[in-house]
Amino acid sequence: MFIEQRGSLNKEYTVIVYSCLYFVTGLIIIVTDPEVILLFENSSKKHVNSSYFLLFLLTLLGSKYLIKMKTLYFILSYILLVIAFVLGIHKNETVYHHTITFCLLIVYIYFNSLEIKSAKEMYQVLLTEEASVVKTLQPNTPLEEILTEIHNGIDKIASISKNTPATVQKIHRRIVKLLQNIAAKMQSTNNLYMPRLELVTKNMDADDKIYIEQECFDNQQIPDKNPDIGIIERKVVEYGISELAGFLKGIGKEWNFNSFFVSGCCKTPATVIGKYAIKMYGLDEIFSISDSVLEVFLNDIENKYPDNPYHNSTHAADVMSSFAYFLTNSKLSDSMTSIEWLGGLVACLGHDVGHPGKNNRFLVMTNHKIAVTYNDISVLEMMHASIIFKVLSNNTMNIFASLQADKFIQVRKLIIDMILATDLSKHFDILSYMRTKYNETSDISVREIRGDLLRLCLKSADVGHAAKSIELHERWCFLIIEEFFAQGDLEKQKGLAVSMYCDRETTNIPKSQVGFIRNIVFSLFTTLNSILASDEIENACLNQLKQNERYWESLAKQRNLSTVQKASKAKNESSFFPLLKRMTIRKGSLPPLCSRKVTKEFNMND
Numbered sequence: 001m002f003i004e005q006r007g008s009l010n011k012e013y014t015v016i017v018y019s020c021l022y023f024v025t026g027l028i029i030i031v032t033d034p035e036v037i038l039l040f041e042n043s044s045k046k047h048v049n050s051s052y053f054l055l056f057l058l059t060l061l062g063s064k065y066l067i068k069m070k071t072l073y074f075i076l077s078y079i080l081l082v083i084a085f086v087l088g089i090h091k092n093e094t095v096y097h098h099t100i101t102f103c104l105l106i107v108y109i110y111f112n113s114l115e116i117k118s119a120k121e122m123y124q125v126l127l128t129e130e131a132s133v134v135k136t137l138q139p140n141t142p143l144e145e146i147l148t149e150i151h152n153g154i155d156k157i158a159s160i161s162k163n164t165p166a167t168v169q170k171i172h173r174r175i176v177k178l179l180q181n182i183a184a185k186m187q188s189t190n191n192l193y194m195p196r197l198e199l200v201t202k203n204m205d206a207d208d209k210i211y212i213e214q215e216c217f218d219n220q221q222i223p224d225k226n227p228d229i230g231i232i233e234r235k236v237v238e239y240g241i242s243e244l245a246g247f248l249k250g251i252g253k254e255w256n257f258n259s260f261f262v263s264g265c266c267k268t269p270a271t272v273i274g275k276y277a278i279k280m281y282g283l284d285e286i287f288s289i290s291d292s293v294l295e296v297f298l299n300d301i302e303n304k305y306p307d308n309p310y311h312n313s314t315h316a317a318d319v320m321s322s323f324a325y326f327l328t329n330s331k332l333s334d335s336m337t338s339i340e341w342l343g344g345l346v347a348c349l350g351h352d353v354g355h356p357g358k359n360n361r362f363l364v365m366t367n368h369k370i371a372v373t374y375n376d377i378s379v380l381e382m383m384h385a386s387i388i389f390k391v392l393s394n395n396t397m398n399i400f401a402s403l404q405a406d407k408f409i410q411v412r413k414l415i416i417d418m419i420l421a422t423d424l425s426k427h428f429d430i431l432s433y434m435r436t437k438y439n440e441t442s443d444i445s446v447r448e449i450r451g452d453l454l455r456l457c458l459k460s461a462d463v464g465h466a467a468k469s470i471e472l473h474e475r476w477c478f479l480i481i482e483e484f485f486a487q488g489d490l491e492k493q494k495g496l497a498v499s500m501y502c503d504r505e506t507t508n509i510p511k512s513q514v515g516f517i518r519n520i521v522f523s524l525f526t527t528l529n530s531i532l533a534s535d536e537i538e539n540a541c542l543n544q545l546k547q548n549e550r551y552w553e554s555l556a557k558q559r560n561l562s563t564v565q566k567a568s569k570a571k572n573e574s575s576f577f578p579l580l581k582r583m584t585i586r587k588g589s590l591p592p593l594c595s596r597k598v599t600k601e602f603n604m605n606d
């Protein structure tokens, strides 16, 4: 491409030199040829004018043909020429005509030189760009960056193309189209390395083809033979205790739904919130789930949540509520099938089930039995998904019992994919994948695209507390820090290197929160909303996220590290959460009698 550009520049210079020679030769002929001189002397002035005019027109047309002069310049030169000759006839001076004609040609050549000059400058820019692209694209460069470079290249070609001859522009347009097609295909593929089944099995007999298809290809891509039934509409769910029923209506509606309030009222927030949501969306009727199966299932999942400060069933319930908010307040609500609704809610409720309150890194470093079971690969997330399906394998708890085998595999895949995506070690990988593949115009009527979006929704809901009202956010922060510090204490006991932000002696809490919001949550929410394009998510979540970032920033400025150390040593982390007191008062504000009734109703294992 660049070589071609350089060739076209050289060609233009040559053409200009030829044009000048052509014009000068014409002049010499006129001046020196005796017959032409005779023509000058004997003919009328008008005749001489015509000779000059003809010569200039020939020069201009010749140049136009060779240089592909822009039409505007050509018309402009032509008009100037006519004006010059009209003036010339009027003034009756041959030398005057000669000068004007020559000047016009110079102006014309000057315009072309300008174009060539800017094209040459652009060419230099391209050379610099080329060097930087070669430097950027290393063997491990992610697809997103490669695609960005392709799009940059397309833009560069488009801008340089403006200053090139029409033929070159035509070639540029073809190259741009080709690059755009390649980029679009790269963006849309789910599969970078796996060859197509038809190509691999081309020369195989029928039996071998079936064997290869079954064993070597992902046979989970089961075609949708039975379309999902049921339209999801919010329903009012009858609930014994009116105060709580009124509160639960906020699920999916209120971004700042207060799950602490529910956990303050009863011991089983995940069961209460989960059951209410499943009934509210009419999923129990669509999938013929009896109240008893639903309650036993939710209770069993809830009971498998250890009593961690943060990773407990209140977190699960809160994540489900945030997830429902994303679905209800975006275009997803019109495209989601009933299976995706139920699968999504279950994935949320069980996404941290069995969490030991330590992170993957700790489990791997300590050769924990969970890490051994799952071969150090996304160990917690693998375990959470596995527990859900172990619970579901019990007939008395299988809320998916009414599904046919293909539908069950579909919902199982969805739940597993969603939970595995919550592994933070896959965070940037997934974000880059989503940004590369999707945007506001992506067709969410395609099941695979919705599946990818639901993964992103659960990921966002999982860290969604960072975008909640500052009171709620601060409370969640306090709890996660407590869990982190407990892990840090254990790491110290075991003589391991203390994980980042897990050392209660040195961690600067406000600074760690600024970093978490800025580096993880913000890019996640902006990516989510770049696809969902929801005003509600923009206003309720992203704006609050920015406010919360500013809040921690101001706290970080106020308190330097030494005060953090002092307070931490006194085991008084709560001094860094000025709003916590207000939240504690709100927690469980139902009358004590009501609380007991709710607990009794939902905690069937008691």
Ligand SMILES: [Zn+2]
Pocket (backbone or CB within 6 Å): 315, 319, 351, 352, 462
């Ligand atoms: Zn979680």
